[in-house]
Amino acid sequence: MKAVSLEKQSPIEELPLNLSEFPVPEPKAEEVLVKVEACGVCRTDLHIVEGDLPLRASPTIPGHQIVGTVAEAGAGVTRFTVGERVGIAWLHHTCSECFHCRRGEENLCSEARFTGWDVPGGFAEFTTVPETFAYALPSTIPAPTAAPLLCAGIIGYRTLRRAGVEPGRPAAIWGYGAAGHIALQLLKYWECPTLVFTRTRRHQEEAKALGAEWVGTADQIPPFLPHSAAAFFPNGSLVPRALELLEPGGILALGGIHLSEIPSLNYDKHLYRERTLTSVTNATRRDGEDFLLLGPGDPDSNPG
Numbered sequence: 001m002k003a004v005s006l007e008k009q010s011p012i013e014e015l016p017l018n019l020s021e022f023p024v025p026e027p028k029a030e031e032v033l034v035k036v037e038a039c040g041v042c043r044t045d046l047h048i049v050e051g052d053l054p055l056r057a058s059p060t061i062p063g064h065q066i067v068g069t070v071a072e073a074g075a076g077v078t079r080f081t082v083g084e085r086v087g088i089a090w091l092h093h094t095c096s097e098c099f100h101c102r103r104g105e106e107n108l109c110s111e112a113r114f115t116g117w118d119v120p121g122g123f124a125e126f127t128t129v130p131e132t133f134a135y136a137l138p139s140t141i142p143a144p145t146a147a148p149l150l151c152a153g154i155i156g157y158r159t160l161r162r163a164g165v166e167p168g169r170p171a172a173i174w175g176y177g178a179a180g181h182i183a184l185q186l187l188k189y190w191e192c193p194t195l196v197f198t199r200t201r202r203h204q205e206e207a208k209a210l211g212a213e214w215v216g217t218a219d220q221i222p223p224f225l226p227h228s229a230a231a232f233f234p235n236g237s238l239v240p241r242a243l244e245l246l247e248p249g250g251i252l253a254l255g256g257i258h259l260s261e262i263p264s265l266n267y268d269k270h271l272y273r274e275r276t277l278t279s280v281t282n283a284t285r286r287d288g289e290d291f292l293l294l295g296p297g298d299p300d301s302n303p304g
């Protein structure tokens with residue numbers, strides 16, 4: 001099979017990725033072999049290619065927003081049959097036995113292994129995944145449309161969930177990129193009046209067109225304070241401002257992997273009145289399943 005692989009990390013301008021031939025992987029017990037239809041490109045792929053994250057395998061086949069069909073089922077596979085549409089996300093597998101795994105918090109497992117970093121990913125014609133970490137996807141949605149939902153979408157959803165989003169309650173999105181623009185659509189679906197804080201005019205216009213109640217920059221005063229704020233910025237200096245602009249009891253969830261230093265906080269200004277600051281580490285399979293199942297009239301669409 002053909003695959004795009006990385007042996008030596010370097011700036012993307014130096015073209016570190018190579019298209020070459022690899023053997024088609026064989027699915028182990030309880031794994032499926034997936035014929036890739038589409039794979040999204042995520043900022044994390046760039047972090048791996050350029051060396052912001054260490055290389056964990058050489059060669060590495062990046063890519064963790066994979067849509068494909070089951071081409072072969074390994075021994076003992078019961079969830080999927082050949083020809084079914086599946087999605088593969090960043091979390092490739094975990095230990096399944098530790099305290100966190102047993103509680104459904106496998107995103108916190110210290111043995112977690114990641115698609116396109118620890119194990120070969122989706123910039124290839126075929127890849128494998130444990131069946132319990134594959135997502136069932138409808139065959140009706142075009143693969144390039146579904147692919148970004150598997151990272152930006154799931155992370156956006158988990159960030160909103162961590163921020164305690166409730167249908168109809170005011171919310172905010174800080175930083176409008178891949179995850180932010182999907183999170184905004186979810187908030188609109190839940191009828192949450194939403195503020196979007198973003199610097200660029202183009203993103204402000206896009207957010208307005210997608211249903212933001214108000215768009216502006218961090219130094220502006222919004223018309224209301226959100227209960228839930230989901231932050232997708234890499235700039236830690238914005239954290240005090242985002243806390244300051246929460247309503248009493250509000251929650252700020254930081255959805256990014258990388259954050260620059262957070263300046264010192266003032267208790268009264270930033271935290272008192274029971275405001276909460278929390279982070280997001282990857283996502284659980286439940287997040288992915290709940291998010292991908294969302295649809296109009298879905299009785300389980302409550303984010304809680």
Ligand SMILES: [Zn+2]
Pocket residue numbers: 042043044045064090151152
């Ligand atoms: Zn990603």
Ligand SMILES: [Zn+2]
Pocket residue numbers: 094095096097098099100101106109110111
């Ligand atoms: Zn575990």
